[in-house]
Amino acid sequence: MDYRKIIWKLTDICRGQLESRDAIDIISTVIACASLDKERFRAIANMGSSSITLALENMITDLQGEQLKAFEGALPIAKLQERTLASIVYEITDISDLRPFSEAIHEVLMNAVGKRAGEYSTSGYMLKLLPALVGNASGLKLLDATSGLARTASKIASSSTTLQEINLSTVSLSQRLFIIQGKEQVIFQGDSLLHPQWREDKFDLVVMQPPLSMRLQNETCEQIKEMPYVFIKDKDVPRTGGDVVWIQFVLHQLNTTGKGYLILPQGSLFRGGYDGLVRDYLLDNELVDSVVALPAGSLSHTGIAPVLLVLSKGKQKGSPIRFVDLTDIGSKERNGVKLSDKDLEYAVGLVNGDIDEADKTLDISVREIRQTTGNLLNVARYIQVEEQIELPSVEEKMKELEQATTEFQKYQSELLSLLSK
Known part of the structure; x- marks a missing residue:
């Protein structure tokens, strides 16, 4: 069964009533209801279209007691016309295994919302690379404090996973997708930098893709400066310091x-000022x-070439920092960069x-870095690929010159x- 094709079909029948993202939100609500109480959902599916909306709304209200966040930020199903909603319900009720719809919704959502995809999900490139680099995480406690729809975290088999996301609508959709997948997973909602919701003291593993080049409000800068994770205490946090604030945040969450x-973004590895002070501390x-340079198009919502910074509190003292250039690993496609299994093995x-x-x-x-660049950590500063230029032979150029001279004489004649006529 092609679950993606079904989601595209259901999204298509909502055309003219809702944007694709909103249509997918309501579709996920319907599937989540069917996943939580199949018997009640089947009874609703036997009703006529005029009764289905109210019956489904009542079901959602009853389910909210146990699954508050899953439906709290969901788009009201009444946004769809009664017959359209009924068509979705009728289509879903005959499918016995609903779990594959979770992955299908992820994939369709990525294509349906275009440039906004980064708000909801992670690119296929990162979904392959990050879990492979993390490796065996059994027995480890994992944190993703900017989880989005939590696709990356769901690919890492840790013993416990703590998630937080700032946008309520994203938290809600993510919770419904976990329900559909048959997983019990809580996602906290809130600003992780200012209001972390988890109770865990420290984590074995932190994997995050925060907003790139995030600009902070003046008030936020003042609040962040007082947070326990900030280790640059004698300088004010600048509005442009979002990237290195996240570095400090991650380090604070890690155990020993x-x-x-x-x-x-790569700028955080070579900018001066506050960014430079953070790099001094790291070194x-x-x-x-x-430090791993990634190709342009490896993220779903931007064409910039990002970088993966791997931090370790258990690193052996005196051991080197590894710089890696992956900028040409993977095949470029219309929607980004694809990482094949062979590419992945090579990259890892x-x-x-x-x-x-x-x-x-x-x-x-560290000594070499200090003596050569001070504190720069951008990969291009240390790995420079020499471009191989093949110069043509004298014989080839003489032949080209003779051909050009012959053509010139022909056209001149x-x-x-023509001028003599």
């Missing part, structure tokens, strides 16, 4: 042997495990140190002939 994977305390080998290539990897000590 914890590891953090953080997607950032002085030997907290950088590796480069990052983990199983593969060394002079034009893609470099291990360098024709021109003179």
Whole structure:
């Protein structure tokens, strides 16, 4: 059964009434209801279209007691015309296994909302790369404090997963997708930088893709400065300091042997000022495990080339920082960069140190960084690919010159002939 095709079909019948994103939201609500109480849903599905909307609304109200966040931020189903909603209900009720709809909704949503996809989900490139780099996480406690629809975290088999997302509508949709998938997972809602909701003290693993180049409000800067995770205490947090605020945040959440994977824009690795002070701290305390340059198009919502910063509190003192260039790993497609299984194996080998290539990897000590660049951590500063230029032979160029001279003489003769008439 092609579950994506069914979601596209249901989205299409909502055309003219709702935008694709809103249609998918209501479709996910219907499927979540069917997942939670199949018997009651089937009874509703036997009704006529004039009765279905009210009966389904009553069902949602009853379910909210146990699944508050799943429906609290959901779009009201009454936004759809009665017959359209009935068509969705009729289509869903005959499908016995609803769990694959979770992944199908993820994929359709990515394509349906275009540039806004990054607000809801993670690119296919990152969905492959991050879990592969993390590896075996059994027995580890995982945090993703900017979880979106929690696709990355769901691909990592940790012993416990803590999620938080700032947007209520995204939290709600994510919770419904977990219900459809048959998983029990709570996602906290709120601003992680200012109001972390979890009770865990420290985590073994933090994997996050926060908003890139996030600009902070003046009031937010003042509040952040007083937060326990900020280790640059003698300087004000600038409005442009969002990227390195997240670095400090991740480090604070890690336990003494914890590891953090953080997607950032490259500017945070070479800008001066407050950013430079944070890098000084990272180098002085030997907290950088590796820096990985990623290709443009590897994120779903931007064409910039991001970087993966891997932080480690359990890193052996004196061990080098590994710089890796993955900017040409993967095949470029219309919707971004695709990472094949072969590409993935190669990329993981480069990052983990199983593969060394002079034009893609470099291990360098803190001392060398301090003596050469001060505190710069951008990959291009350390790995420079020499462009191979093949110069043509003298014989080839002489042949081209002779052909050009012959053509010139031919056209000159024709021109003179025309002028003489």
